[in-house]
Amino acid sequence: MNDLPLIQNANMFLSDRPSVYAFRQQSLLSLTKKGYPTLKSEAWKYTDIRPILNQKLTLEHNDLCNHCHCQTEKDDSFALNIFFCNGKLHIEDFNTPPGLNITPLPLALYNKEYTSYIGHAYDADKHPFAALNGFYLEEGLCICVEKAAKIAKPLTINYNAHSPDGRQIHLHNIFIIEKGADIEIVENYTADSDATYFNNIVNEIYIKEGGKLNHYIIQKESHSAYHIALNAAKIQKSGTYHQYYKASGAKISRHENLINLEGPSANAEIYAAYTAKKECLNDITTNINHLSQNTTSSQYVKGVLEENSSAVFQGKIHIAPHADKTCGTQLHKALYLNDNANLNCKPELEIFADDVKCSHGASCGEINKDQLFYLISRGISKKEAIKILTEAHLNEIFALIPNEKIQNKYFY
Amino acid sequence: MATPLLEIKDLHARVQDKEIIKGLNLTINRGEIHALMGPNGAGKSSLSYVLCGKDGYEVTSGTILFKGQDLLSMPAEERARNGLFLSMQSPVEIPGVIVSNFLKQSLNSVLKHRKQEELDTINFMKLLRSEAEKLGIKPEFLKRFVNVGFSGGEKKRFETLQMSLLKPDFCILDEIDSGLDVDALKIVAEGVNSLHTQDNAFLVITHYQRLLEDIVPDIVHIFADGKIIKTGDKSLAAQIEKSGYASFLTKDKQ
Ligand SMILES: Nc1ncnc2c1ncn2[C@@H]1O[C@H](COP(=O)(O)OP(=O)(O)OP(=O)(O)O)[C@@H](O)[C@H]1O
Ligand SMILES: [Mg+2]
Numbered sequence: 001m002n003d004l005p006l007i008q009n010a011n012m013f014l015s016d017r018p019s020v021y022a023f024r025q026q027s028l029l030s031l032t033k034k035g036y037p038t039l040k041s042e043a044w045k046y047t048d049i050r051p052i053l054n055q056k057l058t059l060e061h062n063d064l065c066n067h068c069h070c071q072t073e074k075d076d077s078f079a080l081n082i083f084f085c086n087g088k089l090h091i092e093d094f095n096t097p098p099g100l101n102i103t104p105l106p107l108a109l110y111n112k113e114y115t116s117y118i119g120h121a122y123d124a125d126k127h128p129f130a131a132l133n134g135f136y137l138e139e140g141l142c143i144c145v146e147k148a149a150k151i152a153k154p155l156t157i158n159y160n161a162h163s164p165d166g167r168q169i170h171l172h173n174i175f176i177i178e179k180g181a182d183i184e185i186v187e188n189y190t191a192d193s194d195a196t197y198f199n200n201i202v203n204e205i206y207i208k209e210g211g212k213l214n215h216y217i218i219q220k221e222s223h224s225a226y227h228i229a230l231n232a233a234k235i236q237k238s239g240t241y242h243q244y245y246k247a248s249g250a251k252i253s254r255h256e257n258l259i260n261l262e263g264p265s266a267n268a269e270i271y272a273a274y275t276a277k278k279e280c281l282n283d284i285t286t287n288i289n290h291l292s293q294n295t296t297s298s299q300y301v302k303g304v305l306e307e308n309s310s311a312v313f314q315g316k317i318h319i320a321p322h323a324d325k326t327c328g329t330q331l332h333k334a335l336y337l338n339d340n341a342n343l344n345c346k347p348e349l350e351i352f353a354d355d356v357k358c359s360h361g362a363s364c365g366e367i368n369k370d371q372l373f374y375l376i377s378r379g380i381s382k383k384e385a386i387k388i389l390t391e392a393h394l395n396e397i398f399a400l401i402p403n404e405k406i407q408n409k410y411f412y
Numbered sequence: 413m414a415t416p417l418l419e420i421k422d423l424h425a426r427v428q429d430k431e432i433i434k435g436l437n438l439t440i441n442r443g444e445i446h447a448l449m450g451p452n453g454a455g456k457s458s459l460s461y462v463l464c465g466k467d468g469y470e471v472t473s474g475t476i477l478f479k480g481q482d483l484l485s486m487p488a489e490e491r492a493r494n495g496l497f498l499s500m501q502s503p504v505e506i507p508g509v510i511v512s513n514f515l516k517q518s519l520n521s522v523l524k525h526r527k528q529e530e531l532d533t534i535n536f537m538k539l540l541r542s543e544a545e546k547l548g549i550k551p552e553f554l555k556r557f558v559n560v561g562f563s564g565g566e567k568k569r570f571e572t573l574q575m576s577l578l579k580p581d582f583c584i585l586d587e588i589d590s591g592l593d594v595d596a597l598k599i600v601a602e603g604v605n606s607l608h609t610q611d612n613a614f615l616v617i618t619h620y621q622r623l624l625e626d627i628v629p630d631i632v633h634i635f636a637d638g639k640i641i642k643t644g645d646k647s648l649a650a651q652i653e654k655s656g657y658a659s660f661l662t663k664d665k666q
């Protein structure tokens with residue numbers, strides 16, 4: 001068992017409170033049974049994770065963050081800010097508005113109301129890194145928006161990587177949006193060095209009847225880091241989940257969405273813009289399951305591939321039998337900056353109902369030569385012109401962001 | 413004698429293995445306005461792309477001196493910064509790029525090259541708004557994406573606006589009259605005339621004599637099959653308007 005890469009101190013993690021212990025053991029069992037994915041695993045066939053396993057990454061034991069200047073800005077007028085530094089939460093009094101409960105995961109693990117949510121949005125057998133994350137279940141947040149509460153200010157979770165060289169970091173968040181509640185959550189991943197570390201995140205998202213979550217994710221990890229995230233959402237009747245994702249960091253980045261539209265008229269929309277940097281891999285994998293009638297989903301993903309980069313887009317829309325009058329759309333547009341870039345695009349439609357509307361499309365191309373010439377012929381350098389055009393390509397996604405402050409602060 | 417602004421000698425150029433410019437000679441001095449007229453597909457736009465250094469337009473032989481310097485050894489952005497400007501026949505739409513941002517970057521790259529002070533946003537916007545107003549361009553327009561959804565006439569006004577900001581030494585106007593209504597034609601022609609000084613020059617490519625009544629050329633060239641086949645004064649334009657190119661083309665063949 002200790003031969004499994006990334007698993008350390010198993011005894012320590014398996015001797016906690018019984019409820020937590022059981023979950024960690026279950027997770028470890030899944031991982032031991034299934035192993036890490038290989039290029040033969042259907043869901044991972046384009047993303048080779050061996051570099052992560054070969055790094056001999058270690059866990060950090062001290063619970064406190066010693067570098068408190070990572071908490072650089074506290075613009076609380078605009079958003080409620082929470083800080084993690086190298087995976088450790090800055091404990092402080094959250095000045096939370098009524099209707100919003102934020103509980104650090106170690107405390108939430110004592111609360112029966114919350115523990116029942118842990119591990120229910122995904123199947124650990126099918127998500128090996130979520131299983132690894134489950135084994136290390138310790139750090140994270142449980143965010144609960146009470147029934148009918150409309151939280152006006154966005155909640156921003158800042159994850160700062162403060163030179164965590166050689167570390168593995170596992171974070172597990174639970175977002176519970178109760179009936180008719182409404183919130184905007186920003187997750188902001190940043191690094192202050194080009195350290196090699198592994199950030200492994202699981203967000204379990206539960207949206208109850210008529211609830212709404214706008215989820216913004218900005219991934220700017222170090223270009224030597226590994227970032228694997230699973231957003232697993234279960235959305236009830238008329239619930240809405242909108243995700244806006246911007247990625248430009250990490251050596252290997254895997255951003256996976258598993259979205260179950262469980263109640264009638266549930267809706268999910270994913271807008272993503274990524275830049276696959278030189279020598280880096282950017283993977284966006286989305287599974288949307290339409291499990292009920294009148295459910296709708298759309299995905300719009302735009303990417304830029306720099307020289308010697310790789311990108312993966314896998315988007316699966318599954319429509320269950322009797323999930324009639326559903327509508328699922330998917331569009332991916334990539335821009336190559338150089339011939340030496342590698343894009344794997346795998347759209348899949350799995351339709352078991354009759355009365356459905358589904359579409360998918362993909363396009364990829366180089367920078368438009370006429371546009372490039374137009375800019376250059378006005379005195380702008382070729383390098384700047386390429387930058388302007390790639391930004392313009394991604395700006396179409398950012399223009400769709402409903403919150404102007406978030407749009408200006410994090411996306412443009 | 414002063415160095416000509418532009419001096420093209422025995423120019424041959426091709427695009428995608430097709431020879432388009434076949435031995436062109438043209439000298440333009442400061443202060444002059446030249447008109448270039450010729451049938452569709454003759455290679456007029458191609459000539460302007462060759463001058464501005466568009467990728468794919470390959471010079472196979474000949475020389476071009478611009479202000480006495482070898483133009484062909486300069487990358488396209490250098491040519492622009494050195495004072496060459498092309499008002500394009502069909503300006504391309506660039507979704508996602510905002511007009512004012514684009515123009516600020518363009519002007520500042522040119523100013524920097526001339527070792528002049530770059531403009532900050534406030535001063536740039538002041539200048540931009542006043543230049544736009546002169547051409548009847550509304551301020552809302554400056555927040556739009558470059559050429560996206562512009563009408564034919566709006567595109568041409570926008571080209572003229574760029575010209576008035578960058579103050580180039582040599583401007584090629586490739587069918588700046590196409591798509592303009594009578595009033596817009598007046599405004600654009602006035603804009604061009606107000607830019608014209610004894611230090612700069614214009615090459616006006618057009619199919620219609622109408623434009624040349626407002627922007628009066630010193631010299632008119634007829635361009636066909638990759639070279640200039642006849643040069644004369646503005647009465648040549650009137651002659652073309654009346655009887656077309658046929659007589660010139662057949663004469664050329666004899
Ligand atoms: N990129 C290109 N690839 C292939 N052929 C080209 C290209 N550019 C120009 N040509 C061809 O070269 C010839 C000259 O075209 P050009 O646009 O220069 O003509 P023009 O004189 O400007 O015509 P018009 O009066 O219609 O604008 C045409 O036959 C055109 O099809
Ligand atoms: Mg033309």
